[in-house]
Amino acid sequence: MVHTFQIKDKNIALDVNSGCVHVLDKLCYEIVSALEPPLTKETPEFLYGAIQDEPREDIDEAYSEIYELYSDGTLFSEDSYENIALDMKKRSPVKALCLHVSHDCNLRCKYCFADEGAYHHDRSLMSAEVGRRAIDFLIKNSGSRRNLEVDFFGGEPLMNMSVVKSTVEYAREQEKIHGKNFRFTITTNGLLLNDENTEFINKNMYNVVLSLDGRREVNDKMRVRADGGGSYDIIMPKLKKMADSRGQDNYYVRGTYTRNNLDFSKDVLHLADLGFKQTSVEPVVGDESEDYMIRREDLPKLFEEYENLADEYVRRRADGRWFNFFHFMIDLEQGPCVIKRLSGCGAGCEYLAVTPDGDIYPCHQFVGHEEYKMGNVADGEISSEIRETFENCNVYTKPSCRDCFAKFYCSGGCMANACLLCGDINTPHELSCELMRKRVECSLYIKACEAE
Amino acid sequence: MKRIKTLNSAVLKQSAAKGGCGECQTSCQSACKTSCTVANQKCEQSK
Numbered sequence: 001m002v003h004t005f006q007i008k009d010k011n012i013a014l015d016v017n018s019g020c021v022h023v024l025d026k027l028c029y030e031i032v033s034a035l036e037p038p039l040t041k042e043t044p045e046f047l048y049g050a051i052q053d054e055p056r057e058d059i060d061e062a063y064s065e066i067y068e069l070y071s072d073g074t075l076f077s078e079d080s081y082e083n084i085a086l087d088m089k090k091r092s093p094v095k096a097l098c099l100h101v102s103h104d105c106n107l108r109c110k111y112c113f114a115d116e117g118a119y120h121h122d123r124s125l126m127s128a129e130v131g132r133r134a135i136d137f138l139i140k141n142s143g144s145r146r147n148l149e150v151d152f153f154g155g156e157p158l159m160n161m162s163v164v165k166s167t168v169e170y171a172r173e174q175e176k177i178h179g180k181n182f183r184f185t186i187t188t189n190g191l192l193l194n195d196e197n198t199e200f201i202n203k204n205m206y207n208v209v210l211s212l213d214g215r216r217e218v219n220d221k222m223r224v225r226a227d228g229g230g231s232y233d234i235i236m237p238k239l240k241k242m243a244d245s246r247g248q249d250n251y252y253v254r255g256t257y258t259r260n261n262l263d264f265s266k267d268v269l270h271l272a273d274l275g276f277k278q279t280s281v282e283p284v285v286g287d288e289s290e291d292y293m294i295r296r297e298d299l300p301k302l303f304e305e306y307e308n309l310a311d312e313y314v315r316r317r318a319d320g321r322w323f324n325f326f327h328f329m330i331d332l333e334q335g336p337c338v339i340k341r342l343s344g345c346g347a348g349c350e351y352l353a354v355t356p357d358g359d360i361y362p363c364h365q366f367v368g369h370e371e372y373k374m375g376n377v378a379d380g381e382i383s384s385e386i387r388e389t390f391e392n393c394n395v396y397t398k399p400s401c402r403d404c405f406a407k408f409y410c411s412g413g414c415m416a417n418a419c420l421l422c423g424d425i426n427t428p429h430e431l432s433c434e435l436m437r438k439r440v441e442c443s444l445y446i447k448a449c450e451a452e
Numbered sequence: 453m454k455r456i457k458t459l460n461s462a463v464l465k466q467s468a469a470k471g472g473c474g475e476c477q478t479s480c481q482s483a484c485k486t487s488c489t490v491a492n493q494k495c496e497q498s499k
């Protein structure tokens with residue numbers, strides 16, 4: 001499968017199965033777009049008729065370059081991954097947990113999927129005991145995997161800092177006994193950050209996700225305090241301090257954009273202007289009856305935003321104002337193996353979420369949806385039925401992913417969105433797909449610009 | 453090549469043979485976490 005697209009002055013062909021990215025001149029672009037494999041050594045006759053404004057020898061020359069890539073296996077290469085997909089992830093060990101240490105939050109963000117932290121239940125905090133049980137559960141189910149991950153999540157995890165600390169301490173003790181290596185991360189709105197917990201976090205956490213939506217007026221419209229006021233002025237300086245204290249690395253400041261700020265590139269650039277070097281701003285996803293949800297008719301505007309952001313991104317990275325934007329990061333040479341790319345997020349098998357009560361769900365987004373409850377860390381058993389449903393889902397089990405050029409970059413989309421919004425684990429959320437595909441195109445376009 | 457510039461080698465095919473160890477970070481691409489779009493993740497084997 002070859003995906004051809006044009007952004008601004010770049011003509012790009014992505015050979016999906018080999019992962020090769022080719023930047024083409026206009027004539028080659030026209031030819032590649034018209035070809036179907038298998039290719040013949042000689043220029044196919046129909047091309048001379050289809051491309052009338054170019055001399056024959058130019059067409060021959062262009063075709064011979066294309067044919068060379070084809071014979072090298074870097075264009076129109078074959079899909080040899082389906083069999084790998086068939087027996088992937090069977091009985092794969094658990095290697096990551098999302099610990100909901102706090103089902104309570106000190107903000108009232110309007111788009112919160114977690115029902116403002118409560119997850120459709122009473123507000124509650126995880127006990128130290130459940131934290132320990134969760135670590136035991138992870139170690140016990142991790143088989144031969146050495147690197148294990150624990151993300152402290154909420155609600156707002158800093159509201160239960162004592163359990164964050166005791167769980168980290170316990171895991172550090174246990175990792176030595178069992179030959180494991182724990183990596184901790186935390187996702188926080190930053191409101192409770194102070195010198196003391198910053199120090200603890202910097203010492204122990206591999207990555208930190210800090211939430212901020214961008215410009216003050218954009219942030220304060222959605223990310224509001226319990227008393228209804230905005231959060232930007234309190235939070236922004238704290239996040240800045242945190243990011244600086246980590247040497248502007250191993251963290252992300254992340255935001256959510258909604259229908260209220262379709263010009264979200266301004267928010268990304270605002271974060272960059274504030275001095276944040278690691279940024280991420282993503283579309284809100286959820287029930288389309290809400291007036292802040294992205295609609296299909298917004299796509300052209302959003303596509304334009306991504307393209308313009310891409311240009312500004314290239315410009316700034318070249319002129320000394322370097323920053324990262326999460327969705328434009330693609331490693332063309334050393335990214336993950338194809339097996340990883342096929343299997344996706346691992347929710348429901350490699351990655352599980354644990355609630356304050358110790359209940360286990362396929363991932364943080366499923367928490368509170370009773371029908372997806374898989375078990376409890378107290379006895380450590382998990383539903384094999386739910387697990388198998390998730391294990392058996394990959395890029396090749398979803399008809400729309402199988403034919404999608406972005407499949408090895410997206411890895412099949414969010415299963416929570418598929419289940420909860422589309423009613424079927426094998427039906428990705430189409431609007432999210434459209435945006436994903438655009439981001440992949442823009443990322444490749446950036447690579448093409450940076451290769452000049 | 454005069455008309456085509458190729459940006460990378462056929463990494464995906466090569467990775468099929470030796471990949472799949474599972475030691476890398478899990479990825480999540482939802483709007484509430486920032487750990488995925490798989491393509492920007494690091495492979496533990498390539499360090």
Ligand code: SF4
Nearest residue numbers: 337473474476495496
């Ligand atoms: S660490 Fe590398 S080889 Fe192992 S599964 Fe991850 S991407 Fe593949």
Ligand code: SF4
Nearest residue numbers: 401404410412413433
């Ligand atoms: S963009 Fe959508 S169709 Fe394409 S791989 Fe991702 S989830 Fe599947």
Ligand code: SF4
Nearest residue numbers: 345363414416480482
């Ligand atoms: S199902 Fe969605 S929200 Fe859950 S871990 Fe996967 S990508 Fe993230």
